[in-house]
Amino acid sequence: MTIREIIFQATAQLEGAGIPSARLDAEVLLAFCLNSDRLELMKNPEKLLDNAEQTSFCAFIARRLRHEPVAYITGRKAFWSFTLEVNNDVLIPRPDTEVIVEEALAVLNAHPVDQPRILDIGTGSGAIALALASEVPGAQITATDISDMALAVAKKNALALGRDQQVTFLQGNLFTPAHGTFDLIVSNPPYISAGEYETLPAGVKDFEPRVALFAGKSGLEFYENLVYQAKDYLKEKGWLLLEIGGKQSREVRNLLEMTEFYDSIDVRADYAGLSRVIKGRRK
Ligand SMILES: C[S@@+](CC[C@H](N)C(=O)[O-])C[C@H]1O[C@@H](n2cnc3c(N)ncnc32)[C@H](O)[C@@H]1O
Missing domain, CATH: 3.40.50.150 (Vaccinia Virus protein VP39)
Structure with missing residues (x-):
């Protein structure tokens, strides 16, 4: 998946769980996962994630879906x-x-x-x-x-x-x-x-x-x-x-x-x- 696609998907999941800051959280967690920042994500929306990156991002989103605060996930x-x-x-x-x-x-x-x-x-x-x-x-x-x-x-x-x-x-x-x-x-x-x-x-x-x-x-x-x-x-x-x-x-x-x-x-x-x-x- 590309950065744009995976953020879109994660945002929809988080919104579905009633998390108000869904889009922001998805971006922050993806940036953390890629050891990057949100601006870099915005500049490269079509960049493809490899399997390891997708797996670790999905694990972060699963934690956020259980309402764990973003700060505890990123530490x-x-x-x-x-x-x-x-x-x-x-x-x-x-x-x-x-x-x-x-x-x-x-x-x-x-x-x-x-x-x-x-x-x-x-x-x-x-x-x-x-x-x-x-x-x-x-x-x-x-x-x-x-x-x-x-x-x-x-x-x-x-x-x-x-x-x-x-x-x-x-x-x-x-x-x-x-x-x-x-x-x-x-x-x-x-x-x-x-x-x-x-x-x-x-x-x-x-x-x-x-x-x-x-x-x-x-x-x-x-x-x-x-x-x-x-x-x-x-x-x-x-x-x-x-x-x-x-x-x-x-x-x-x-x-x-x-x-x-x-x-x-x-x-x-x-x-x-x-x-x-x-x-x-x-x-
Ligand atoms: C609301 S938090 C504030 C933490 C930090 N000062 C901040 O502003 O982010 C309250 C802190 O008081 C500590 N605390 C609770 N009871 C206490 C007590 N009886 N004596 C000293 N510290 C206590 C808690 O462990 C916690 O770290």
Whole structure:
């Protein structure tokens, strides 16, 4: 088959399985399979695939038809200015999470600190910690996760990006492994409530780690702990930045206000207009 024919066939199969990004997924998987890129495919639509290429592409499409995310099939995901290795021990970093990186950089820009100490709780693939490391070379970053398997992925990513000396990875529950105080604490914690978890798309619920998503009955469990405990790990005038679900800004804002530990509390929306990051400064 030619590139054009096989993309046409795979797109129809994926559409039939209700996958909304069918054409894009077919192109990305074929490019991955051919060790090429989508532009090259578009430039050579009549190129013939050999048997081995067709077989491996069909195996990828079979996985996608079972709703496995494209990033787990290719083992990589673009985030910020780099590509991260991912597997199903880590949440696939979302473009929305770049908002917390932008906000962290804005805070550091507005309130400069020499060699800031930064803590990333629940680092997963290392996405936020590594983006901050790449943008703030003087920063000393600690990144924690409860999952040893996630940390193994994050460490590999740090090594691949040449940031393994700048980011220290520690295993443990929330703040337990952290030492000292920080200028900035960032976290994209699990925030899916029990009810919402059941309604997640198959590609998320069946493939992404539950520990990265599930946050108790209300979805607010982690925010309660992070907001209360962060005060002991923040320097005076240090900042806490949390990624939040689109409908959680009021509750999380209330939490920050109720503790009376923070001022300058503010919420930032993502590019779709949904509340995405809340920040507060330790009084
Ligand atoms: C929503 S994911 C975020 C991953 C990554 N920071 C990102 O933004 O792509 C939440 C992460 O928190 C970790 N996690 C869950 N419970 C935790 C806990 N009690 N202490 C530390 N990390 C935890 C999960 O393993 C997961 O990697």
